[in-house]
Amino acid sequence: MNRRLFLKSSAQTTLAISLLPILNSKALAEIYKVSAQNEIDLIASPNDFPLLNGKTTQLLSFEGHTIQGKIKLLPSNSFLGPTIEAHQGDRLKINFKNQLSEPSIVHWHGLHLPENQDGHPSYAVGPGQTYTYDFEIKNRAGLYWYHPHPHGRTGYQVYHGLAGLFVVRDSEEKSLNLPSGENEIFLVYQDRHFDEDNQLIYVQSGHDIMMGKMGDTLFINGSREKANVVKKETYRLRLLNGSNARSFRLKWNDGRKITIIGTDGGLLAEPIERDSVLFCPGERLDVFVDFSINNIGDEAALQSIPIVDNGRGQAFDLSVFKVQHEGTKIYSLPVRLSNLEKINPSEAVNPNNPKVFKLLPKQGIGWTIDGLEYQMNEVREKETVELNTTEVWEFDLTQAGMIHPMHIHGSQFQVIERVHGPFSKDLVLDEGWKDTLAVLPGDRVKIIKRFNDHPGLFLLHCHILEHEDHSMMRNFLVK
Ligand code: C2O
Ligand code: CU
Ligand code: CU
Secondary structure, X not given: OOHHHHHHHOOOHXXXXXXXXXXXXXXXXXXXXXXXXXEEEEEEEEEEEOOOOXXXXXXXXXXXXXXXXXXXXXXXXXXXXXXXXXXXXXXXXXXXXXXXXXXXXXXXXXXXXXXXXXXXXXXXXXXXXXXXXXXXXXXXXXXXXXXXXXXXXXXXXXXXXXXXXXXXXXXXXXXXXXXXXXXXXXXXXXXXXXXXXXXXXXXXXXXXXXXXXXXXXXXXXXXXXXXXXXXXXXXXXXXXXXXXXXXXXXXEOOOOOEEEEEEOOEEEEEEEEEOOEEEOOOOEEEEEEEOOOOOOOOEEEEEEOOOOOOOOOOOEEEEEEEEEEOOXXXXXXXXXXXXXXXXXXXHOOOOOOOEEEEXXXXXXOEEEEOOXXXXXXXXXXXXXXXXXXXXXXXXXXXXXXXOEEEEEOOOOEEEEEEEOOOOOHHHOXXXXXXXXXXXXXXXXXXXXXXXXXXXXXXXXXXXXXXXXXXXXXXXXXXX
């Protein structure tokens, strides 16, 4: 193999250069092969799982197989799909095999990808078909996730089990020496509702569509087990609210503050402490916690408390950490976490004239954006964006009210202003790079987003999946 060509084509140029003196060209070709060809199969199919006592529950699940390469597939030991762990700059080929009885397509929530890699519903493949993804990971380190995105069936398929985590690492994160290995715990929270036969109950009424489908049984990583045995050490908790519709309000039961080090798009500039924080469907939080201050035998519960402080509703545990062993791994919490670039509003083509999207209920349809129904290929003038520009958008929820976690495909965005309604501003965390944003009743929230690199048709929708399916979703076209 021609050495110059190799250097040009390899994503690992620096590694190759530093190894040059000691390796012959055959060894170099080996490195090239390993670094460039990561391939996995991701198969969606119906499966039964023992979720409750007694009869098994019929679900849909992702199963993963490494074909070749260095991408880690961590088994989930539950109906959740494997956790895909990759590094920024990695190139990844994923063969999505649809073994369901209906069309589907996979969306990589939070990743910045070209249109044909993003899982727009128009790319759905039918039963027995395969869709092959091949993309490079541009995102910074963060917790992303994947789930189906077929037209009108996203809620159903996710609710029945199709979802998984996608962890991206990078060198900036690595240099911080954050808790890792056993001290990094991934926690996916989802609620479900069952009939007497242990089978899932999904949407049954217009009410379920308007309010979103909520369940009375909480699953943590696909299991009902809330307990985690921990040591007197520090931990990094990587949280995903994978519920279809339920928002949580996180709080530690022992009075300690929640130390948040990252959100949807990775690490914050510096840690933020809060008494409580709202956590909506689709959002991720990166939480640092120190159990070295605890005594052996202590239990600390991460709870969800009522979102509205009106004396109604009850707190419940999401995860319970049982401190049972002495420990040695005390990672310090960095004062500075990352170089977080703040987008300057003057960079936008419309800094003082945001494109406003009104979140409205519409008779006979459900929740909508601007009172419109979703059409597979329809794009309005307002939804058209010029490639390589930055725009300011505003979500307006002043006319009707319930929480809508609004999600935008493509690159991560930033919140620049929240004019808030009756809910306290402290309920939400607007810092850092976001892809899913809690809009609360009475709010008008402005965001700024770059539309770089990828022309094409992308989505903007509420991440209450019943809203997304009926019909709180629109396309936007980058051209
Ligand atoms: Cu996680 Cu378009 O969705
Ligand atoms: Cu997404
Ligand atoms: Cu909604």
